[in-house]
Amino acid sequence: MNQSLITKSPLHVAEEAANTVMKAYTKDKLPPSGRWHYHQGVFLSGLIHLWKETGKESYFAYVKDYVDYLIDEHGNFYFSRDELDAIQAGLLLYPLYEETGDERYRKAAGKLRGLFKTLNRTSEGGFWHKDKYPYQMWLDGLYMGGPFALKYARAFNDPELYDLVVLEETLMRKHTKDQHTGLYYHAWDEQRKMPWADPESGCSPEFWGRSIGWYALALSDMIELLPEGHGMREEWIKTLRDMVKSLTDFQDEETGLWYQVVDKGDRPDNWLESSCSCLYLYALAKGVRMGYIDPSYTEKALKAYSGLLKEKIEVKPGEGLFLKDICVGTSAGEYAYYVGRERSVNDLHGVGALIMALCELGKTGGCKDGGDR
DSSP: OOOOGSSSOOHHHHHHHHHHHHOOTTTTTTSSTOOHHHHHHHHHHHHHHHHHHHHHHHHHHHHHHHHHHHSTTSOOOOSSSHHHSGGGGGGGHHHHHHHHHHHHHHHHHHHHHHHHHHHHTTTSSOOOTTSSSSTTTTTTHHHHHHHHHHHHHHTTOOOHHHHHHHHHHHHHHHHBOTTTOBBBSSEETTTTTTSOTTTTOOBBBSOOOHHHHHHHHHHHHHHGGGGGTTTTTHHHHHHHHHHHHHHHSSTTTSSSSOOOTTTOSSSSSBBBOHHHHHHHHHHHHHHHHTTOOTTTHHHHHHHHHHHHHIIIIEETTTEEEEOEEEEEEOOOHHHHHHSSOOOOOOHHHHHHHHHHHHHHHHHOOOOOOTTTO
């Protein structure tokens, strides 16, 4: 157990993680530096959660500085126009616009919204993950585009986007969910041309931890963004229930964490990965708080938090908090590819997921002692 954190709240741990990264990078150096990118977007989304929970303006200001560095006085900015990944950081624009009323943020959101009209699609209308991955849908894409689209629909009265996100999620679930385990394959190739694609299903062969985590995070956030009484609310709640049931079936008994390849924890070269464990913790904590899943899952969430503190989080006096064993950015592939991926420390994939998870865990009221139970 990380002794310095035993008596601290999850929110305190989240702040330590945030402050470490904020101290290490100015707005223009946040990696990958000088780009509008989901890596930064995930971490900065965590800061928005922290700002809302603590009321500390330093978190909001850091997000605003990043966005203002990249968006000019007319709402123009550079972003990749051939991938869903470019859209995720657009989640930052809503709190900025709500707080300041600055039209630049609304205009920038409109430019990202326009991608939904131009991105290529499968024969059924699902978005290609990127142009360089033709006819492929990846689980990551649901979080990259879904919450942004639903927030845009609500903020700017664009109901077409509700149907768009419902279709995207429905197709993703249809093509990637494994009926035996309840887990979701990382990617699906409609044309079955990729070396990893199963000739019958078109799916990639493995259940990669973080990809399922993006899906769980997206679902957890999207349910409440649908209009009251929308027919998909109940179906998404059921989908989330089924997903967390399947995920907790594979939660490591000893540590409470999850493996890089979720269902193969018995293999000696597989390893417990931090970012997926944080994302599942978020889905568990929020699912309980919102009443989507049974309150008994709180214990599963606390076990995951305890495992992160014991196994993956290190505090270095004078330097800050460091989250270990975060998988770097990853494409779809076979087992050896996933377990051979580089492990990073304080990669924004993981730190952003950690901050969001701990902000959510703090709201449950079930963790007063740093998770040491």
